[in-house]
Amino acid sequence: MKKPIIFALGLGLGGIFGVVSGIAFVAYSAKQTPRQTSFSNAVLARAPFDGDWLISWGGEKPEDNHHIGSPPQDRAVDIRKIIEGSGNQTSKGDPKKNESYGCWAQPIYSPIDGIVEVAVDGVPDNIPGELNRPSALGNYVMVRSAEGFVVVLAHFKQGSVALRAGAKVKAGDFLAQCGNSGNSTEPHLHMHVQSEISMQRSVARRMVFPSLVVAGVLKEDYTPKKGDIISNGPKEPNQPPEPTPTAVTIPADAGLAPAAVVAHL
Numbered sequence: 001m002k003k004p005i006i007f008a009l010g011l012g013l014g015g016i017f018g019v020v021s022g023i024a025f026v027a028y029s030a031k032q033t034p035r036q037t038s039f040s041n042a043v044l045a046r047a048p049f050d051g052d053w054l055i056s057w058g059g060e061k062p063e064d065n066h067h068i069g070s071p072p073q074d075r076a077v078d079i080r081k082i083i084e085g086s087g088n089q090t091s092k093g094d095p096k097k098n099e100s101y102g103c104w105a106q107p108i109y110s111p112i113d114g115i116v117e118v119a120v121d122g123v124p125d126n127i128p129g130e131l132n133r134p135s136a137l138g139n140y141v142m143v144r145s146a147e148g149f150v151v152v153l154a155h156f157k158q159g160s161v162a163l164r165a166g167a168k169v170k171a172g173d174f175l176a177q178c179g180n181s182g183n184s185t186e187p188h189l190h191m192h193v194q195s196e197i198s199m200q201r202s203v204a205r206r207m208v209f210p211s212l213v214v215a216g217v218l219k220e221d222y223t224p225k226k227g228d229i230i231s232n233g234p235k236e237p238n239q240p241p242e243p244t245p246t247a248v249t250i251p252a253d254a255g256l257a258p259a260a261v262v263a264h265l
Contacts, residue, residue: 045171059225076192138182
């Protein structure tokens with residue numbers, strides 16, 4: 001009797017059997033360890049942006065979060081900025097222009113105190129609706145906390161990454177501008193928390209915010225989910241430094257080459 005094959009959505013860390021509409025389908029053998037179903041919390045000091053942003057993918061149900069099934073990013077979120085005065089719309093105008101999306105070129109800040117372990121820039125931004133499949137994360141930054149977990153923020157605008165590996169950051173320090181690089185069909189921010197720097201060895205961590213405004217209501221110890229409109233409230237971030245467009249630093253231990261992994265994030 002043939003053993004069943006289960007197809008899951010997420011990041012292919014072994015072989016990728018096919019890609020349909022930018023989503024990688026990864027085959028898991030019945031002999032493999034079942035995917036993780038319980039997750040340790042990772043406390044983040046603040047959301048990595050200003051203003052109101054929509055969680056378009058996120059949560060613990062497969063129908064709410066297409067990342068479920070990928071070991072390092074099982075609890076990832078995709079986030080898009082609400083355009084002020086638009087009635088909670090995240091885009092306005094020509095859908096084929098990046099400038100039509102509320103989050104395009106918006107500043108993204110570190111959600112934690114930590115050290116930048118990986119900083120990648122130089123990947124071109126996509127035309128909305130198209131995908132840069134050779135580079136899954138596009139331009140991205142990995143920040144390691146004092147506790148050891150790593151926050152991954154991805155799809156930054158080309159030329160906007162401001163820091164290099166080894167830089168110390170505080171929560172609220174400027175990292176880059178939101179963009180549309182990598183496997184991204186429109187400008188948005190991808191964020192997940194993993195257990196260590198190597199994506200191959202990591203398992204996901206559940207992000208928890210001690211204080212977060214959700215649909216205008218202050219929540220404590222909150223994990224965002226699909227459909228939430230979140231913000232930091234009145235707290236002001238630190239001033240952003242000038243970006244360094246040529247920053248490309250990947251430690252050997254990261255286990256990820258920007259042009260070698262295909263996935264939808």
